[in-house]
Every structure is written in C-alpha cells, then in structure tokens.
Amino acid sequence: MKVDQKGHTTTIKDTQGDVNAFLEKITHEHNSFKNQNLIIDITHDKGITVKDIKSFSELSKVHRKGKKSFVIVADGIDFNDVPVKIIAVPSLQEAHDIIEMEEIERDLGF
Incomplete structure (x- = not known):
C-alpha cells in the first residue's frame, strides 16, 4: 500500500494486487484518512472485477x-x-476532476 497526500486529497495505491486484503487494511486505518478526500487506486490489479469494486461500497458510504x-x-x-452509489473512473486525472467538482458542489451547498 502506497499513500500519497496532496492538499485535501489522499491517494491510496494497492501495490499487492489483493483487493480483499487492501480493503481490509484501508477499513482498519480509515480514521487516519476520514478528513481527506480519498482516491483508491487499484489499477495495479489487472484481474479486478465489478464485484471487487462493489466490495468497497460500505467504506465509500x-x-x-x-x-x-x-x-x-x-x-x-x-x-x-x-x-x-460508487464512483469509479479509469484514470487518476478523472478521479481528481470528480473530487474537484464535488468540492465545488459542497461549497455551493448541494
């Protein structure tokens, strides 16, 4: 797991390729990230499925x-x-764009 923090956003990258272990670790350490916007980067795991993505739904909520x-x-x-209910995108740039749009929405009170 690699953690990179820039401003109000933290990117957590899976380096092991085991989505379940990665999810468990992030869930366990969530309190240290709860005040940041999170980008969960699982592009390292080429065998990722939609079911794996759905396993993040509770943490996302x-x-x-x-x-x-x-x-x-x-x-x-x-x-x-x-x-x-889950926001998933194909690139880090799109993730940053989504976060920027959501920040603007929150600032405007939506």
Missing part, C-alpha cells in the same frame, strides 16, 4: 457521510455495471 469524496480508480472493467 461511511466516508461520503463525512462530506468527503471517495473515488476508485480501476482499469479493465465495464463502468456501466458499477452501482451509482
């Missing part, structure tokens, strides 16, 4: 309740199959 963004970056999945 908890994080978003704190008025912070939670975006998953994944590669090689059908993004149309990802539930609307």
Whole structure:
C-alpha cells in the first residue's frame, strides 16, 4: 500500500494486487484518512472485477457521510455495471476532476 497526500486529497495505491486484503487494511486505518478526500487506486490489479469494486461500497458510504469524496480508480472493467452509489473512473486525472467538482458542489451547498 502506497499513500500519497496532496492538499485535501489522499491517494491510496494497492501495490499487492489483493483487493480483499487492501480493503481490509484501508477499513482498519480509515480514521487516519476520514478528513481527506480519498482516491483508491487499484489499477495495479489487472484481474479486478465489478464485484471487487462493489466490495468497497460500505467504506465509500461511511466516508461520503463525512462530506468527503471517495473515488476508485480501476482499469479493465465495464463502468456501466458499477452501482451509482460508487464512483469509479479509469484514470487518476478523472478521479481528481470528480473530487474537484464535488468540492465545488459542497461549497455551493448541494
């Protein structure tokens, strides 16, 4: 797991390729990230599935309740199959763009 913090956003990158262990570790350490917008980068794991993405739904829900963004970056999945409650994008740039838009929405009171 590699953690990179820039401003109000923390990017957590999976370096092991084991989504379940990665999710467990992030969930366990969530308190240290709860005041940051989170980008979960699982592009390292080429065998990622939509089911794996869905396993992040509870953590996403908890994080978003704190008025912070939670975006998953994944590669090689059908993004149309990802539930609307989970934000998943194919690149880090798109993740940063989503967070920027959500910050503006929160500032405007939406």
